[in-house]
């Protein structure tokens with residue numbers, strides 16, 4: 001009597017799983033132009049299967065469908081790219097849900113928060129994005145924004161590093177110049193405790209010291225640096241800067257771009273541009289308090305308008321810095337320096353939207369769209385040690401994508417033509433993304 005029951009049970013299980021197979025939650029994106037980011041290419045008419053948040057298979061649409069699916073997303077005429085990375089984010093709204101919506105609605109599936117401000121618990125946000133209590137972006141965070149007074153003795157350095165290890169921050173953010181001995185102690189302690197040091201450069205030491213960090217978070221930092229001969233980079237010839245870029249490349253350090261925040265500062269110093277900022281449609285995605293701080297004459301940068309630094313008016317000086325930064329970004333890119341796209345969400349640098357503005361400025365600086373996308377997909381994944389599962393659209397990787405109406409490889413501004421976003425296999429169509437933005441607008445009113 002034993003055997004037939006077993007066979008019956010087996011047949012029952014087979015029948016059930018066949019039924020489940022049809023509604024197993026497999027999704028396919030059909031007939032799409034795939035930009036896998038494994039090389040500079042567009043693979044036309046592809047079908048991408050997604051199951052349990054991962055890429056199950058990629059095949060040409062012309063071949064017979066390998067899997068039955070529960071949902072088909074029509075990718076005809078559209079372009080699929082990996083989810084984007086905002087590598088310099090600051091949470092400043094007291095409403096993390098809204099900020100995460102702004103990020104996802106803009107195609108961002110990986111975010112790195114760059115300071116834990118008072119009253120925040122960034123590690124808890126990271127936990128909640130991973131568990132699904134919050135929108136499930138890949139969330140990384142540094143510890144607090146550390147200044148010289150936080151690291152004023154070797155005992156203090158040890159305590160800070162220990163606290164970072166225990167709390168489990170992904171990075172230690174150094175935002176100030178330290179005396180050489182304390183800086184070297186910090187690097188050694190952090191290394192022993194497996195805490196990567198990132199942040200601003202050591203402006204009082206030759207360039208090589210700053211290159212020991214895992215990443216330098218603004219191109220602006222190079223404006224204030226000198227090479228070994230105490231020769232400011234700002235004063236060097238194009239030929240010498242090629243050599244500097246090669247030195248940066250050789251060190252393997254990553255460089256966060258954040259041109260857009262400097263662009264914002266320049267815009268504050270110009271009456272016409274500032275008035276355009278005040279009228280921008282995007283101000284509705286900024287919390288009221290921030291609008292008061294940055295869109296009125298209370299804005300600290302407005303007060304710099306008539307100041308002089310070493311005999312040069314601030315607007316003239318800052319715009320010359322900005323022009324240099326764009327040139328130097330292009331020089332670094334052409335020398336293969338590992339760039340990371342980040343916007344530094346401060347002032348009128350609006351969460352989510354600002355990454356696309358950053359892309360636009362990088363393109364204006366002379367970077368190829370493909371290189372800009374690398375700095376927002378592949379490079380961040382390598383940097384964050386997530387490349388086995390992130391950064392490209394290939395089988396087995398996490399299903400984090402952006403579906404675009406237009407080809408971003410011909411013009412990076414096309415990353416704004418978002419038709420849908422997939423976040424770990426969950427599909428948000430244009431209507432769902434619009435809904436997210438409306439919710440933020442209501443929350444920030």
Ligand SMILES: [Zn+2]
Pocket residue numbers: 088090114344
């Ligand atoms: Zn920052």
